[in-house]
Structures are given as structure tokens and as C-alpha cells.
Amino acid sequence: DAGVTQSPTHLIKTRGQQVTLRCSPKSGHDTVSWYQQALGQGPQFIFQYYEEEERQRGNFPDRFSGHQFPNYSSELNVNALLLGDSALYLCASKLQGDSGNTIYFGEGSWLTVV
Amino acid sequence: GDSVTQMEGPVTLSEEAFLTINCTYTATGYPSLFWYVQYPGEGLQLLLKATKADDKGSNKGFEATYRKETTSFHLEKGSVQVSDSAVYFCALSVRGSARQLTFGSGTQLTVLP
Numbered sequence: 001d002a003g004v005t006q007s008p009t010h011l012i013k014t015r016g017q018q019v020t021l022r023c024s025p026k027s028g029h030d031t032v033s034w035y036q037q038a039l040g041q042g043p044q045f046i047f048q049y050y051e052e053e054e055r056q057r058g059n060f061p062d063r064f065s066g067h068q069f070p071n072y073s074s075e076l077n078v079n080a081l082l083l084g085d086s087a088l089y090l091c092a093s094k095l096q097g098d099s100g101n102t103i104y105f106g107e108g109s110w111l112t113v114v
Numbered sequence: 115g116d117s118v119t120q121m122e123g124p125v126t127l128s129e130e131a132f133l134t135i136n137c138t139y140t141a142t143g144y145p146s147l148f149w150y151v152q153y154p155g156e157g158l159q160l161l162l163k164a165t166k167a168d169d170k171g172s173n174k175g176f177e178a179t180y181r182k183e184t185t186s187f188h189l190e191k192g193s194v195q196v197s198d199s200a201v202y203f204c205a206l207s208v209r210g211s212a213r214q215l216t217f218g219s220g221t222q223l224t225v226l227p
Contacts, residue, residue: 004157033214042118042203042217043158056214090157094213103215105150107157 004106006091012112013081021076021109025093029104031055032074034066037088037108049074050096078111086113116141120204120218127194127225135189135221137178137204145206147171147180147187148215152201161189161202194225 005024013019025032031050035043045058049068068074072093078085088108095102121136139145149161149171162171167182176191187204204218 035215040220042205042219043215045214045216048214058214092158092215102160103213104160105158107155 004091004093004104006089006106006109008109009107010110010112012114015081015083015113017081018077018079019081019111021078021089021091021111023074023076023091023093023106025072025074025091026104029093029095030072031094031096032068032072033092033094033103034074034076035090035092036060037090039087043090046076081113083113086111116145116206116208116216118204118206118216118218120221123220124222124224127223129196129225129227130193131225133189133191133194133198133223135202135204135223137187137189137218139185139187139204139206141185141206141208143208145208147178148205148207149176149178149187149189150203150205150217152203152220154200158203194223196225196227199223199225 004026007022033048034046037043046060047057048055052068063079065077090108091106092103117140119138146165148163150158151161162173164171164180170179178187178189201220201222203220205215207213207215
């Protein structure tokens, strides 16, 4: 049973560029969330997707956008990259309506903005 | 808003020592509480959870009790091992918030042989 998978593992971008990160949820899961984890900090919620729609959003600017596909996989897009966007981006998945609150995380995508 | 405050790190212990990592929370609703662990170079793994007051979550020798009266969820282990070296995150989620997790800043634990 595959867990949450993310790609790429590491990438380096230049300030002002755009980046797309990808996530495949755990088998059977239909809800995907994205988190940003800056070095030495706890993860911060970016947004959550269910039924191909953004359902909830954290305190992140519109430069951060996402998409969910019919197969439940998801993308995180960040435009006009800033140095401060350098972080580990984590994808998490769950089954909507799962009252057990079991959320699974991928290993993350390390983004460095130079 | 919701928030989690964790004991500042890093924490360094000798093998077989007793571990406590303090965690307190502020929440607008009635939260579920979690401890996640992050080993070097890896993503987050759920360590244990508790969904209502006085529940005790436990896993791999770690325990934490949901204390509503003190808004706390302290992590404990009676005898740590070198393999427990990792970063530990306390987190909460509140019903009606799409189950988003609010994390503390993490506590780095190093266990020396």
C-alpha cells in the first residue's frame, strides 16, 4: 500500500520564478492538504483540496495556488518566488469524513530559492 | 486563534533516561491532540493521538494524556533509546476546521549512547 508520495524531492529555483510541486495521496484517500515547513519551525497549513476544490486556506498569499485532479492527486504552485519561500513543502492526505483524524504525510519537497 | 506551545529544545538525554516534552494549547473549539515525529530527512509520522479529555494516547513506549483542565498534552517515555533521536511536534485539530493541523515549533531530541 503506497503512502503519500511527493515529487520532486529537492529543487532549486531563482527568485521571481514559478514552481510546481506534486503529490499523490495514500491509496483510498480523497483529501489533500499542503503545509510549508520553514527550517526549525513547525509546519504551517497552506490549503486543503477535496472534490477538486479548495476547501480551506491558511494565511498564505495568492501566489500560492493549487489544484486537485480527478484521481485525487494534487499540485501546489508558487508564483513570483521569494527567498522566504525556501522551505520543506509537505503534502498530507486523509479520507474525508474520517472521524479518526488519521492524516498521513509525505516526505516532502525541499525548495531552495536563490 | 488556535495555537500550540512546545517546550523549547534542543533536549539531550542519555540512553534509558526519562523523557518529558511539554505541550500546551489554545483552541476555540474542542480539539483533538497529536504528537508527530520527524526523523532526519523524512516526513512527519503520527506517533500518538487523543480525541477527548482524559484519553491517553500511546505508541512505541511513548504516552501522552489529554488534560483539558490544564490544556496540556505532555509527551513522556520511561526509557529513551538512541533510535528515538528526532524532532517531535505537538499538534491539534478542531472539528469544523477541515481537520487542518496546527503545529508547535518542534522539539529536537538527541539521545546519546
